[in-house]
Amino acid sequence: MSVKVAINGYGTIGKRVADAVRRQPDMTLVGVAKRRPNYEALHAAHLGYPIFIAGDGKKADFDAAGLRTAGTSRDMIALADVVVDASPDKTGRENAALYQAAKVKAIFQGGEKADVAEVSFNALANYSRAKGKERVRVVSCNTTGLARAAAVLTPRWGIESWEATIVRRAADPAETGRGPINGIVPVFTLPSHHGPDVKTIFPDLSIRTAAVVVPTTLMHVHVNRVRLRRPPRDKDEVIDVFRQTPRFHVFEAWEGVDGTPQVMEYARDRGVGRNDMMENALWANGIELVERDVFFFQAIHQESIVVPENIDAIRAMFDLAPDGPSSIAMTDKALKIEGASLP
Ligand code: NAD
Numbered sequence: 001m002s003v004k005v006a007i008n009g010y011g012t013i014g015k016r017v018a019d020a021v022r023r024q025p026d027m028t029l030v031g032v033a034k035r036r037p038n039y040e041a042l043h044a045a046h047l048g049y050p051i052f053i054a055g056d057g058k059k060a061d062f063d064a065a066g067l068r069t070a071g072t073s074r075d076m077i078a079l080a081d082v083v084v085d086a087s088p089d090k091t092g093r094e095n096a097a098l099y100q101a102a103k104v105k106a107i108f109q110g111g112e113k114a115d116v117a118e119v120s121f122n123a124l125a126n127y128s129r130a131k132g133k134e135r136v137r138v139v140s141c142n143t144t145g146l147a148r149a150a151a152v153l154t155p156r157w158g159i160e161s162w163e164a165t166i167v168r169r170a171a172d173p174a175e176t177g178r179g180p181i182n183g184i185v186p187v188f189t190l191p192s193h194h195g196p197d198v199k200t201i202f203p204d205l206s207i208r209t210a211a212v213v214v215p216t217t218l219m220h221v222h223v224n225r226v227r228l229r230r231p232p233r234d235k236d237e238v239i240d241v242f243r244q245t246p247r248f249h250v251f252e253a254w255e256g257v258d259g260t261p262q263v264m265e266y267a268r269d270r271g272v273g274r275n276d277m278m279e280n281a282l283w284a285n286g287i288e289l290v291e292r293d294v295f296f297f298q299a300i301h302q303e304s305i306v307v308p309e310n311i312d313a314i315r316a317m318f319d320l321a322p323d324g325p326s327s328i329a330m331t332d333k334a335l336k337i338e339g340a341s342l343p
Helices: 012-023 039-047 059-064 073-079 091-102 123-130 141-157 194-198 235-244 260-270 307-317 324-335
Strands: 003-008 027-034 051-053 082-085 105-108 119-121 135-138 159-169 207-214 220-228 248-251 280-290 293-300
Touching (some): 003 012, 012 027, 012 039, 012 082, 012 307, 012 324, 039 051, 051 059, 051 073, 082 091, 082 307, 105 307, 119 123, 123 141, 123 307, 123 324, 141 194, 141 207, 141 220, 141 235, 141 293, 159 194, 235 248, 235 280, 235 293
Parallel strands (some): 003 082, 027 051, 082 105, 105 135, 159 207, 248 280
Antiparallel strands (some): 159 220, 220 293
């Protein structure tokens, strides 16, 4: 079976999910919906993606740009088994009525509130809960990073409490209108919304988060202190578990990866996706164990970390793989991120 996938909203996330769908052996991309013609639409045309007109977009604008369109997003939705909605925050909820009317399954992103869908999703944490569902929400980039780490630590040692500071990137690289460009801006919602969002996946997890925004576009960084219920043997046991888990990449001290610039330079050297880092990036020398407290830094590439999760969500909704690990393995092989941490 090949599931027919449509992408509504072709920006930072949508264009990456489209590329990822195209690489999967059990999925077919039926088209992408774009609101306005721009350089991204031109590239979609070069890639051969059928372009449909999203939202209040106008055919005349696409015609004037010389970009051929295949209809409106409604036409695209009619061709699909599932729509991945990657429209701006809160627009997904407005689009939900279109999907319901067409009786197609839909995936929403983290910019929507949890009740837009039947389940909030992360492949390592709760793959099976999305099986057969009609509406699934792939949680945000920061929540995905935290949920993956919770999925590693919880079953092995139990988590008594978790405090995380989210050092947030100010903007995505193409967002010229956002800031700050010189300053560190605290987010005056304490605790921040990220902790409650992780609890949409791990309802019993005791996690509190705070956030500051910093002038970078490269990645987010989480500073974590997790008090475990049972002590690991030593910190090497913790490091090894992260090393051996898919969707984690542990940089060794000798690699000279000082911070997010080198993580993204590694991603550019590797050339996965659009030079993306779809795994949680950890540093072996940035993991410490003090009694039952694990301290670790992790860097999150906001533009791409949710991409494999969208693919696994599709597979779960159509029951295309026996379980989460099998789907993750298929996705990561197709995207060329399998076992990237191990030499
Ligand atoms: P984006 O602004 O880069 O892209 C959104 C695209 O949707 C744009 O091309 C826009 O023109 C188009 N659009 C506007 N109105 C539309 C409509 N009515 N129907 C269809 N398309 C429409 O946004 P993004 O960063 O890709 O974010 C998309 C979703 O993914 C949001 O929910 C966001 O919270 C979530 N997300 C973003 C990031 C990130 O860091 N960029 C990370 C994880 C999750």
